[in-house]
Amino acid sequence: MVADMFRTRRHPLDKPFPTADPVDNTVGATTTTVYTYGDDLYEAMLEAIRGARRYVFFETYIWKGDEVGARFREALSEAAARGVDVYVVYDGFANLVVPSSFFRFGPDIRVLRFPWVRPGVLLSPVRESGRDHRKILVVDDEVGFVGGYNIGSLYARHWRDTHLRLQGPAVWELRNAFVDFWNRWRTPQLPVLQDVGSTAWLPQLRAARNAPSDLVFPIRNIYLDAIDRATSHVQITQAYFIPDREILAALLGAARRGVDVRVLVPERSNHVVADWLARGHYATLLRGGVRIFLYTGAMIHAKTATIDGRWSTVGTANIDRLSLTGNYEINLEIVDPDVAATLERVFEMDLGNSRELTLDAWESRSRLNKVGERLVSPLAPLL
Known part of the structure; x- marks a missing residue:
């Protein structure tokens, strides 16, 4: 704080x-x-x-x-x-x-x-x-x-x-x-x-709704299924990006098979703990071929993704534990090339206000940041 x-x-x-x-x-x-x-x-x-x-x-x-x-x-x-x-x-x-x-x-x-x-x-x-x-x-x-x-x-x-x-x-x-x-x-x-x-x-436009009181969490599943199907490109925009083991593996697997995987997140969000927890995954993602873009100067709060110009989601769920296995959330899953094209243009627009994070730049970050990331890592199961 x-x-x-x-x-x-x-x-x-x-x-x-x-x-x-x-x-x-x-x-x-x-x-x-x-x-x-x-x-x-x-x-x-x-x-x-x-x-x-x-x-x-x-x-x-x-x-x-x-x-x-x-x-x-x-x-x-x-x-x-x-x-x-x-x-x-x-x-x-x-x-x-x-x-x-x-x-x-x-x-x-x-x-x-x-x-x-x-x-x-x-x-x-x-x-x-x-x-x-x-x-x-x-x-x-x-x-x-x-x-x-x-x-x-x-x-x-x-x-x-x-x-x-x-x-x-x-x-x-x-x-x-x-x-x-x-x-x-x-x-x-x-x-x-x-x-x-x-x-x-x-069928090509449906709502996925997380209901923790019933232990129902379909939003995580639609992400996993869509990423596993990717053959060309994945574009994800998230306010708070703290992927669990399975989503992390799915993104790395897509990158290994030649998919252009891009993740756009705030350079600084309104929650410093969420930022530091997210950064704990950056080295793994960058070494695995996933490209990370940092939105600069303002808060980006969108929860969207497009895959292969066909599949899209827009909703309320972040890719973190709170949203995917904790909160009541709703995301629309849309399989339509026109909607995907619109969201891809939005993604390109947002890249214009972002900078790409390279592995060399990330590994040369300050020691203070590394200490902060290590200190907050035990909080990962809560967020």
């Missing part, structure tokens, strides 16, 4: 960075839109809420009580006032620093505060300690949003993140995820949401 304080003062994450306009693609009967800038995304989300006629499902990990957070609060309240059914989920632990009064809505808005301490955490820490790290908005079965963006002014202009909008039948994937979570964790005072099922099947 002390190191992080000094690092933040010396290297504030406040530099401008390139962004792209929202880009649409069609997958089956569903239109997807990729967002890379918070202001663009928030305007689209608020427009959807303001246009709601029947219901709004809103779920977020962090919801700041600032100007942007207040705009969302106001839009949800206005929707409820005109007769829209509004359901809100937020994580209690992630918002401990936000005044509790901010989350006091009128009786016409149903609010589920995901508890930060739950019974059984000591007996079953894997099942009961995970946070609700998901970010979902669904409106009227017509439009849905999912991705890395939390809600707040910081994320609107100062963090590079990626979010996806769905319009069409595949919105059911996000609706179903919200309904299942709500019904699993609602209190007796909150109503049961109806599970409507879906007559539309879109």
Whole structure:
């Protein structure tokens, strides 16, 4: 924490960075839109809420009580006032620093505060300690949003993140995820949401949902399966990259068979411990032929990947233990060349704000950094 304080003062994450306009693609009967800038995304989300006629499902990990957070609060309240059914989920632990009064809505808005301490955490820490790290908005079965963006002014202009909008039948994937979570964790005072099922099947666009209470962790599996299939290139963007043994082996195996494997991470993230734990893998990755790129001057928080120009994922899960075997998460898995091409262009854009880390440069890093990495290495099972 002390190191992080000094690092933040010396290297504030406040530099401008390139962004792209929202880009649409069609997958089956569903239109997807990729967002890379918070202001663009928030305007689209608020427009959807303001246009709601029947219901709004809103779920977020962090919801700041600032100007942007207040705009969302106001839009949800206005929707409820005109007769829209509004359901809100937020994580209690992630918002401990936000005044509790901010989350006091009128009786016409149903609010589920995901508890930060739950019974059984000591007996079953894997099942009961995970946070609700998901970010979902669904409106009227017509439009849905999912991705890395939390809600707040910081994320609107100062963090590079990626979010996806769905319009069409595949919105059911996000609706179903919200309904299942709500019904699993609602209190007796909150109503049961109806599970409507879906007559539309879109195998090339599906949601993978981690549910630690049920020991279900499919997001890790979709990564492993996709990396094992790679024959040309792998492009991964992660805010916190602490791969477990199997994912590390899969990436090294792909590089050995000639796949161009590239991993883009922040040069400095907002969590110094996560950075130092991630760096514990850099030597192994670089020696194994994986290329590492460091995003400079700003925080990149995206959780995306593309493989071979065909397979893509956008969602809320980082490649670390907390996300892949700990938290409630959701990632969309998309097999579509147009979506992959869009995300590859975003990756190239982000490389323009990055520097490649070479093995020689890494091995010549300061002794202080090496000591720090060694000191925090016992924390790896926690992150």
